[in-house]
Amino acid sequence: VPILLDQIRIVLVNTSHPGNIGSAARAMKTMGLNHLYLVAPQQFPHPKADEMASHAIDVVANAQTAPTLREAIADCTWVIGCSARSRRVPWPLLTPRVMAEQVKQALMITSDRSAEEKAPIAIVFGREQSGLTNEELEQCHVHVCIPANPAYSSLNLAAAVQVIAYELRLASLETDTIETEWREHPLANAAEMALFFTHLQTVLIELDFLKLTAPRKLMTRLRRLFFRSKPDTIEMNILRGILTAIQENRNKKEQ
Amino acid sequence: VPILLDQIRIVLVNTSHPGNIGSAARAMKTMGLNHLYLVAPQQFPHPKADEMASHAIDVVANAQTAPTLREAIADCTWVIGCSARSRRVPWPLLTPRVMAEQVKQALMITSDRSAEEKAPIAIVFGREQSGLTNEELEQCHVHVCIPANPAYSSLNLAAAVQVIAYELRLASLETDTIETEWREHPLANAAEMALFFTHLQTVLIELDFLKLTAPRKLMTRLRRLFFRSKPDTIEMNILRGILTAIQENRNKKEQ
Numbered sequence: 001v002p003i004l005l006d007q008i009r010i011v012l013v014n015t016s017h018p019g020n021i022g023s024a025a026r027a028m029k030t031m032g033l034n035h036l037y038l039v040a041p042q043q044f045p046h047p048k049a050d051e052m053a054s055h056a057i058d059v060v061a062n063a064q065t066a067p068t069l070r071e072a073i074a075d076c077t078w079v080i081g082c083s084a085r086s087r088r089v090p091w092p093l094l095t096p097r098v099m100a101e102q103v104k105q106a107l108m109i110t111s112d113r114s115a116e117e118k119a120p121i122a123i124v125f126g127r128e129q130s131g132l133t134n135e136e137l138e139q140c141h142v143h144v145c146i147p148a149n150p151a152y153s154s155l156n157l158a159a160a161v162q163v164i165a166y167e168l169r170l171a172s173l174e175t176d177t178i179e180t181e182w183r184e185h186p187l188a189n190a191a192e193m194a195l196f197f198t199h200l201q202t203v204l205i206e207l208d209f210l211k212l213t214a215p216r217k218l219m220t221r222l223r224r225l226f227f228r229s230k231p232d233t234i235e236m237n238i239l240r241g242i243l244t245a246i247q248e249n250r251n252k253k254e255q
Numbered sequence: 256v257p258i259l260l261d262q263i264r265i266v267l268v269n270t271s272h273p274g275n276i277g278s279a280a281r282a283m284k285t286m287g288l289n290h291l292y293l294v295a296p297q298q299f300p301h302p303k304a305d306e307m308a309s310h311a312i313d314v315v316a317n318a319q320t321a322p323t324l325r326e327a328i329a330d331c332t333w334v335i336g337c338s339a340r341s342r343r344v345p346w347p348l349l350t351p352r353v354m355a356e357q358v359k360q361a362l363m364i365t366s367d368r369s370a371e372e373k374a375p376i377a378i379v380f381g382r383e384q385s386g387l388t389n390e391e392l393e394q395c396h397v398h399v400c401i402p403a404n405p406a407y408s409s410l411n412l413a414a415a416v417q418v419i420a421y422e423l424r425l426a427s428l429e430t431d432t433i434e435t436e437w438r439e440h441p442l443a444n445a446a447e448m449a450l451f452f453t454h455l456q457t458v459l460i461e462l463d464f465l466k467l468t469a470p471r472k473l474m475t476r477l478r479r480l481f482f483r484s485k486p487d488t489i490e491m492n493i494l495r496g497i498l499t500a501i502q503e504n505r506n507k508k509e510q
Contacts (some may be wrong), residue, residue: 032404055407090439097425146421147428149287152310155417159282161419162414165399170352173402208501221490229484235476245464246501247507 004034004107004172010161011072011124013039013132020128022052023158029056031165032172035120036063037072047070069124069136070194076186077119078106079228081132081140082160084153091224092142096164099144100171106187119189123164128157138220139190141227185232192236197223197244203243206250257425259362260287265416266295266327266379268387275383276313277307278413284311286420291318292327295418307413324379324391332374333361336395337386337415339408351419354399356425378419383412394449425484440487446489451498453480460500461505 010028015021019042025036030121036059038044044065046150051053053060058189066072073079080099083091095163103121124140137143148155188196201219204210210218260469265283269381270276276299280291291314293299299320308315321327328334335354338346349357352445358376379395392398403410443451456474459465485502488495 023411023414026411029407030403030410032406046263054411056407089338118350124303135267148285149424149425152284154310156278156281156309158277158411158413159417162410162417165360166418166421169402169404173411174442204497204500207497207500207504209497218493221493225484225494226485229480232402232482236333238473238476239480242462245462250504251464 004104005168006034007120008033008168009035009073009117009122010105010121010165011037011039011069011122011135012041012157013069013124014127015041015044015157016128018043018046018049018051020157021063022049022054022056023156024125024161025049025053025059026056027162028165030060030161031169033165033168034059034062036060037122037170038063038065040067040070041065045135046253054209069139070190073122073124074189074191074194075119076122076190077141078103078251079190080119080122080165080181081124081137081143082126084131085135086221091137091140092228095142096144096146096167099142099164100167102142103168104171104174120187122190125130125160127158134247136246138223139194141230185234188231188233188236192233193216193227195232196226196236196239197230199240199243203246206247231236256362259359261373262362263288263419263423264290264292264328264331264375264377266292266294266298266324266377267384267412267416268324268379269393270296270299270412271383273301273304274307275307275412276301276318277304277311278411279380279416280304280308280318280416281311282413283420284314286417286424287316288420288423291315292377293318293320294324295322296320297441321484322393328377328379331377332356333376334379334395335377336379336392336398336481337381338392338398339401340388346392346395348398349399351399351401351422354397354419355396355422356478358423359426373400380415387464392417409452412505440489443486443488443491446488446505447488448482451481451486451491451494454495454498458501461502 010024012021012024015038018041021038021041024210028034028036049058049060051143083093106121124132124136126136144164145162197219200222201210204213204218265279265288267276267279270293278292283289283291286493304315305312338348342410361376376398379391381388381391399419401410403417452474455477459473460467
């Protein structure tokens with residue numbers, strides 16, 4: 001398995017039909033993807049999942065389950081959410097092709113590290129009927145949208161996985177060198193980002209800058225801003241340090 | 256419907272499972288393809304085909320049937336057969352991406368003709384288990400092969416249609432090679448970024464977080480972090496607002 005594909009995690013959120021889990025696993029394996037995570041699947045394990053997986057039954061058998069998206073992506077350094085085009089809160093939106101190129105670049109950045117340090121990249125697919133919630137979409141660094149027919153844009157779940165996996169496979173097969181952004185330190189993972197956002201929100205409330213009665217999408221905007229910058233672990237320490245300094249400064253004055 | 260997509264005919268040969276016909280129709284319609292031909296389908300019409308088609312039921316309802324491949328492609332000027340890689344008889348073999356580009360070129364050549372003269376291009380998919388026979392493959396001008404995982408290359412029929420239709424759709428969309436990251440507000444300019452960094456440095460000194468005697472590359476790291484995120488003007492207002500809130504909070508305590 002090419003290293004690029006082995007670092008990718010496909011996450012299916014709250015899937016209704018177990019057959020779709022099996023079909024998605026088959027789509028993954030035909031493109032060389034093996035790591036499947038299921039967030040609160042409605043019926044799993046299930047014989048229909050095994051049946052639809054065909055010879056990708058190993059992908060289904062090795063699937064991990066998690067109760068929430070947050071837990072399924074905690075150790076991932078980049079999280080990509082599949083989304084329909086129009087959303088209340090605009091977010092960086094990539095085509096599958098550009099997404100695959102950016103995944104490749106992100107993984108090349110970490111390619112000089114040992115296998116243990118290579119954090120996974122998650123690609124998150126929502127429910128068959130309703131996709132991902134806004135709260136789930138805001139846990140993603142970027143969104144990817146398959147440029148479907150505006151008159152009928154509803155791809156079957158496994159079909160969407162097939163298209164995304166196909167683009168990732170093509171990106172992994174291309175041998176031409178590309179310009180890479182150089183990063184000295186490992187990227188902060190989703191759990192570290194979540195702790196940072198919680199800390200930031202606490203400080204903004206203490207400063208009376210964030211008023212929960214009139215949040216004005218403030219945290220959404222800040223999540224989007226900091227996700228775009230993809231902080232590394234050293235930068236994350238600095239940001240957390242600044243937040244702590246603001247709090248200590250307040251406490252000092254109050255004494 | 257873009258003209259390119261309207262001239263394409265998807266031909267499914269001797270399909271076993273009617274559900275696959277419906278799923279293929281759905282895959283087609285999501286990518287803007289509408290013309291489905293069925294060569295000797297084993298069960299058609301069939302309620303399972305309608306069910307799996309979902310909102311692409313019109314594609315199924317309008318499907319043409321033919322007893323042989325030869326009849327289904329008689330009026331086509333270019334015929335492309337989906338094939339596994341290794342075949343007894345070597346034949347021109349394209350990737351889906353190159354195939355889509357060549358279809359686009361072929362249709363542009365005929366674009367100055369009247370609509371009646373625009374002959375369709377056929378893309379032919381074989382049986383679920385055994386694909387196309389050699390005799391059928393030899394009726395095709397070229398073959399197209401999806402570059403699947405050599406360890407498991409068997410895409411579901413509708414999944415193969417989805418990938419081919421996706422590439423055709425991208426070829427038909429002039430703008431799709433461009434990244435679609437959409438920003439609602441203009442980006443902060445260099446002068447605004449410079450004011451922000453000055454403000455940030457002032458606050459960090461006031462917080463005693465930045466010690467000018469031991470700056471530890473702190474401002475350099477923060478500049479790099481915020482430059483990467485390319486803040487827009489609204490985000491810049493929020494960041495400046497937070498800095499001001501920190502300062503006002505200090506002043507309040509000191510009074």
